[in-house]
Amino acid sequence: MPGTRQRRTRGEGERLRAELVAAAIDLLLEPQPLPAPSLRAIARACGVAPSAVYMHFASQDALNYAVITELFGRLRADLDAADPEAASPAERLDALLGAYLTWAENHPGAYQLLFERPDPLDTEGEGPGLDLLDRLARLLPDTDPQARRATALRIWCAVHGVASLRIHKPSAPWAATARSDARALVAGLAGLLADT
Template identity: 50%
Template sequence: MRSEDETKSGRDLRAELVAAAVDMLARPQPIAVPSLRSIARACGVAPSAVYWHFPSEADLRSAVLDAEYASLIEAVEAALDAASDGTDRLAVAGDAYIAWALDHPGAYQLLFESADELPATRAEHGPRLQRRIVELARRVDPDAPFAAALLLWSAWHGVVSLRLHKTEWDWGMTAQEANRRLVTVLSVHRGGPAPAPDNGT
């Protein structure tokens, strides 16, 4: 229903409000870390105590990103290190990535569904994990393993993101089953037969 002022001016404020919101959504939106005050309450301390360690919410955000990114990397590396001979290690990496993400939904959104850059932890551990995934991705595309690794990451991210946001959907399979189907399909290189599972040798 339009207000009297809108009727007199011929202005369609509802349409303008929708258009403004659409314009704002054209830009990536930040995902907020819990406020310093709410974290202080959770720890049973005064907000001033938090500021001794984190002068701003940006500092806290950076620390949270570092901790959660390190946790994700450790989970994937631990799964790969524990994989037995003959195991499809590419599927193992995807399973670990997806499992961590679904167990840490807020952290995952902060890491990979926000416009912020990934944290400094990436410089310490990220390249090591990246090299392992790229090497495994050679079975997807021996000529362009880095591009293949990004394609796999995109697929894993899709599995995670949709399951986080569309909880009412009936997927018909577990996230791990979806991952293994994706790995199998993507591993059929240039129309040839799917290669044997990577045994880590």
């Protein structure tokens, strides 16, 4: 019967330790979603009863979706403010990547919620925030829309890696700024930005 164990005899501690580590690894093979704050915790932070939350949101998922939508709105506003629309596509791309990395650094918990957990209610790739991919794609020189979008996704993956690793591994031996690392990766992917 799964989950039942025979009693161990003395001297088998190392074997049990190895089994515990193996079991923990097995449990971690599936993605573990980042937990969002519970309705109770949010109600407590607002000083209201949990039932008051349900007057505005039908479920935890509905509240989470509203939070994610609001956070993407704030990220978009920061990107808009940093976008020099009269500049060249390469200069605009550089400015947007810098704003994206700054937002991640200044809002690490929000960044994790937006980019390190599955999209709620995502259907057929239409999750919130995917418009950022199209915004990035419009700055790329390729004339084929599918190729442009594919390159944009690769750039996003690379820049996300920079942002995420800097959040989770701040004591790594970073030799350059986040923006310099992103520029180097983008230069390799799209040949657009000089490593300055």
